[in-house]
Amino acid sequence: MTAAISRTHWDSPWLGFAVRRAGRLLVSLWVLITAAFLMIHVIPGDPVRAALGPSASVQLVEARRAALGLNDPLWLQYLNYLGDLLTLDMRSSMVSGLPVAQVIGDRLPATLELAGYAAALAFAVAIPLGAGMAVLTRGGRRRPAELGFTATSAVLAVVPEFLLAVGLIYVFGVRLAWLPVAGRDGFDSYILPVLALMIAPGAVLARIMRVEMLAVFEADHVRTARAKRLPQWLITLRHVLPNALTATVTVGGLLLGALVAGTVLVENVFAWPGLGSTIVQSILAKDYPVVQGVVLVYGLGVLLINLAVDVLLAVLDPRSTIRES
Structure with a gap:
């Protein structure tokens, strides 16, 4: 036994x-x-x-x-x-003579804050927006709203982060003078760089969420739930939303990896004191130990994001091939 x-x-x-x-x-x-x-x-x-x-x-x-x-x-x-x-010894900078681990430790929190806020905002906006559009446009209803959503999200999804950053700076920093355009000092300084990072992945996630929910609405188990005359809100929350989240989380993991890389450009546009601006400065100064250390940190971040997404998918869908294969 x-x-x-x-x-x-x-x-x-x-x-x-x-x-x-x-x-x-x-x-x-x-x-x-x-x-x-x-x-x-x-x-x-x-x-x-x-x-x-x-x-x-x-x-x-x-x-x-x-x-x-x-x-x-x-x-x-x-x-x-x-x-x-x-032993966490990454040698020393050729330029400043400081330990590379110290350089990374000083700059990493700023990058983590920027990427973390952008990712959280992207998911917080995209999931309810995509789900809401799926409910509103299901069955070919509200055609103008569907066309407006798909066209707008398609355009935003393909605009590079640095172009979004420049556009946001011009509108809200130069023309309207509402927000600061450089540095990391106070709540206002976070708004533009976070928006520049989250708009494109948020648009992609919203499109994926809508498409997946529309597909799940036509699934057999959802039809069975309708036949039992369950309330529509209960069908959406219990049977549609959890199944649609699986594909959204998968794509979201890939987008988060790209978002981490996107911080390099956005940080340089906004003079953000993080790893993105550090690696560019180190490349220009040919400070290779610092470049090696920052590359390792960025790569490790992408690997950990992929691992977290795999675990989350296994939890959301225990019958998936992630656990059975």
């Missing part, structure tokens, strides 16, 4: 799901770390000379190369790099 209980425990779909996702996360993380390590080696020329400039002495260049371990064999550099990451 004990053996049967143990076998049942090991055959749990949740355990298999956890093992698969953990293995996939580790492999993806290894690929990310390896790519970040190789970044400094695929750059033409001497990265240290490029960072220090042509006027730097040979002795200074050689000392910096030795400090970075660039004179060691490639395999030894890779092992040392992995060992440093295990």
Whole structure:
């Protein structure tokens, strides 16, 4: 009996799901770390000379190369790099001399705030908007409202974040002078960059939510619920909305990954003191240790978002292939 209980425990779909996702996360993380390590080696020329400039002495260049371990064999550099990451040591900036972990720690909260507020607002607006439009336009009703919604959301979905940012700055910062256009100082300074980040993904999520709800409205189990003469609001909340959320969350996870990358452009437009502006400044200054560290943080953020979406999908739909495959 004990053996049967143990076998049942090991055959749990949740355990298999956890093992698969953990293995996939580790492999993806290894690929990310390896790519970040190789970044400094695929750059033409001497990265240290490029960072220090042509006027730097040979002795200074050689000392910096030795400090970075660039004179060691490639395999030894890779092992040392992995060992440093295990101790959260990301080396030091070539420009400021500060530890890369400190630079990232100082700038990361600003980026997390910006991306977090934009993601929360995108979901908070898109899900009820898409669901409401599905209810209003179901069965071909209110055709003008449907055309207006689809046309507007399609246009907003394809406009790049930096163009939205420039447009918002011109309208609300320059013409109307209602909101600040740069910096991170007070509640008002968050409004424009958050809107610039959330408008495009919010438009896509609203379209997906509407399409999925319209499809679920025609499903057999919803027809059965109507045949039982259940109230329409109960059918929508209990039978339609949960099923439509599955696809919306899937697409939302992909959009959140793109949103994290979008912070790079938006932060530079609004002079936001986050990782996005830091990585651009580091690329221009050829500060490769900082670039490597920021790339790792952005990549890890995308991997964790994908993992969170997979877990949420498994919770929302326990019968899905995420747990059974």
